[in-house]
Amino acid sequence: MRATLVTTGDEVLPADTPSPLPPGRIRDTVGPLLGGVLARAGFVGVGPPGHCADTPDALDALLDAGSGSVDATTGDVVVLVGATGRGVADLLRPALARTGARIVLDGVRVRPGGSQLVAVLADGRILLGLPGNPLAAVSAAATTGRALVDALTGRQRTPVSRRVHGLADLATPGRSRILPARPDGAGGWHLADRVRTAHLADLAGAPALAVVPEGGGPDADAGADDLVEIIDWI
Template sequence: MDGYAVAGAPPWRPLADVVTAGGASTVVLEPGDAVRIATGAVLPDGAERVVRDEHLDVTDSLVTPLPGNADGDDTRRIGEDWHAGAHLAPAGTVVSPAVLSTALSAEVPSLAVRGPLRVRTILSGDEIRTSGPLARGETRDAVGPVVASFVRACGAEALEVTHLRDTAADVDALFSGPCDADVLAVVGGTGGGAADRLRDAITRAGGEIVVGRVRCRPGGSQLTAVLPDGRVVLGLPGNPFAAIATLVTILPAVVDAALAAEPSRRRGIVHVDDAADGARIVAVDALPDGTWHVRRGHGTATLVGLVGAAAFAVVPPLARGDVVCEIVPLP
């Protein structure tokens, strides 16, 4: 704190020197002395405390504390913030800018961290086209160019998106070859159709399907599996809305588990007009009173239902009226 370093009782005699930050001072204070000092400077020898400028009346010959400030002390002493061995952040804390800054302030040169989790998105389907005009029976890739934003919103690192043909050999190669990802998010191939080969390929690779299906719309055909090498496979429905809705509700749980992080879930009141037997993931808009309104009239074939939407809401089974739901903000 900018002010005067002082020794003894007031009033004090001002010295001509100025003590600045960044170096050692040769000034030595005797009782009754005061010297101008800058924020961050080391207290000179003999000084007992620092009184900030706004608490002082200063003339050429005398430094006097203003009424009520005779005992003020703005010295920052070594060890007053924390001591050796102090816990500054619990395990599982996200390494935020505040965590990094605190580590630097505490002279902690390195941190033991987990993550970030690396996610590779794989688009399956011979009908998916990423560029050029569409032929009959083809459909545009409407997930690959945008999925990285949703992956990052889940707290993971998004790797390059790749395409997978609908052949058993190609799907088997996905799990047998080298991979730099911790999570493989496969879009499509999770159902029981003629070209859906993901489940059988996981079994042939020795993986364990932990979650086979979910009673939820959209996303009922989703799966979560673990391969022998520890990689996680997320099987996402092929429709864009269903794929993104499933990704942003399931991937955060995988990230939290892998990084031993405390789950952070937001809840809100959603106005739900009709009940359903299973859970639902719906796009919602924020209302001025802090509640949420369900969007209607959009299917799962595109993301048009998310244009301008603030979040997804996970509506519990049989819920109707003003319902407390998990809210998943959109990036």
Template sequence: MNMPWKLARQTAREATKPLDAVELPLPAALGLALASGVRALASQPTCDTSAMDGYAVAGPGPWTVVGRVAAGDPVPGVVLRAGEAFGVATGAPVPIGSEAVVPVEVCSVAGERLMPGGAHRGNPGKHIRRRGEDWSAGDELVPAGTRVSPAVLGLAAAAGHDTLLAHRRPRVAVIVTGDELLHTGPPRPGRVRDAIGPMLPGLLTGADLLGTTHLRDDPSALTDALTFDAADVLVTCGATSVGRADHLRRVLADLQAEVLVSGVACRPGHPMLLAVLPDGRCVVGLPGNPFAAYAAVLTLLQPLLDTLGGHTARPPVTAWLPDVGAHRTDTRLVPVTRSGGLAAPVGHDRPGSLWGAALADVLAVVPPGHRGGEVELLG
């Protein structure tokens, strides 16, 4: 019996655990998942600093200018007293005793005499960034499991880090099977172009593709290919059903693999499967029809890769979808375009064709019995 679609997705996410963590220079961690949270190695700011070019002042004006400091200079070794001012640049440390910073453009200086202008009269705390105002040393800034974005890299550097501890990328090997497949030129009667092999690399987000092997419908060749132990995940294309040329299930049984998902109650893609070999490597079986294979990637392969890469599950993205003819018992994956909070089907969604997927922004997850309402979006 085919597994419900939501349970299949959950099973894929829970089928394994994150891969080992490695310490990497900041640029090399981009796109990976943090294996430990990023904690601040120093407070920010590390001292009271000016948020404007101007004058740090104490007490009401006018003030006497008693010195100047630029960004990058050490904290001035003076204590401002009432009626005194100190010239400061944006980002420069302000002297102890500073109560506010008066911007340079709203005051006038005659000799060492500083006069405020307009409403800027040294309001307490104005334009001073106090020590630790952003964060204190030891604060966790980003939790484990977060994808390392350019902003995370910049934040980590600002917090004092030169390296990050992140989970390595899963390594994936692809095996495309089928006597009927062509790899160049136009299709012809009895032969079709392989559409899955060219599609897959762009769908392996967060993973490293080790290579693609093309096989005829030969169980011994498939067995040999599945012994490739450099890969964390082996992705097979075709041979997942129960026909005479569909050898994957028999080969997995001979290899003593544990089959976790043997068919999913979804359309297209119901013959998809997920198995774990005795040494812990995972096998994801994609159906041979291109759109069905695409649906299987989003259903099983991507959540599996997210777990291996240590990525935290993200909240689902949803949109309102009208009645598109839900199946009575199976989940449908429907190509749609999205505009704001609304989704619209694009059609052309037969299992053997990627036409609809190519026109779509995402796939809508249409549960059994759906007659219009919010649905999850994939892709």
């Protein structure tokens, strides 16, 4: 599956923008990294990220075949970073409705990355919408991105499951968690007990992500001896 990567956010500047930055602007920290994450998930042909302005017209053009400043027609899947929330500044869902797209996955009960979505565009391309927070974007790309490749290609993979330290203390009620995982050198894994989604520092030294099932319910409690899926993100 070929993927075209596009970032959004008028406040986001290219990663190599020199200091000092203009007031209210930030560098793109996740765009340059996501190509490798998507390749690990099974996508091919992921080039440097394009950028789409935060306007209805720009989003409509991106989603319409053959129009807009970003050529997103060469890939099977458009991977869009940002605009997936439900705030007044998040314009993706209205644009999908205007352009005749069909949303097939609207949010996942997981943290970080819950606001991700998957849609079928009017011309048959697939849109994978990633949250704008860097760690949430990486988590969704590594997990849902991998599942999307499997679904579209018929590929079957055997999940890698391992026991981790302190699992019972990491599960939370109501939703699963995706946590950076570090090997302990003896066949087990240590997981971060918290993550900060606004940057990527918590991924340093963590070559994998662990999907911790939700806890707090009679049928969904994570116990100390449960196996947890471990996903290589890079």
